[in-house]
Amino acid sequence: MRQGPLRRTTRIVAGSGLIILGVPLLVLPGPGLLTIFAGITVVSNEFEWASKVVDWTKEKTARLRGENERPSDD
Numbered sequence: 001m002r003q004g005p006l007r008r009t010t011r012i013v014a015g016s017g018l019i020i021l022g023v024p025l026l027v028l029p030g031p032g033l034l035t036i037f038a039g040i041t042v043v044s045n046e047f048e049w050a051s052k053v054v055d056w057t058k059e060k061t062a063r064l065r066g067e068n069e070r071p072s073d074d
Contacts, residue, residue, distance in 0.1 A: 015043030
């Protein structure tokens with residue numbers, strides 16, 4: 001399904017805005033990394049580099065979750 005240019009532009013502007021907003025929040029009080037990652041997630045449907053960042057992050061978090069799980073004592 002092809003999406004219109006307005007929807008694409010809205011995603012790019014919203015995602016870029018979140019990324020730009022997140023940068024000063026890295027040093028100011030606020031969730032800087034979460035805001036930046038939210039922006040990257042929004043633009044990941046439009047840009048390959050952002051999609052790769054999201055995939056890499058999902059892979060790393062899944063690996064960390066798997067390593068931290070302990071076998072149950074049954």
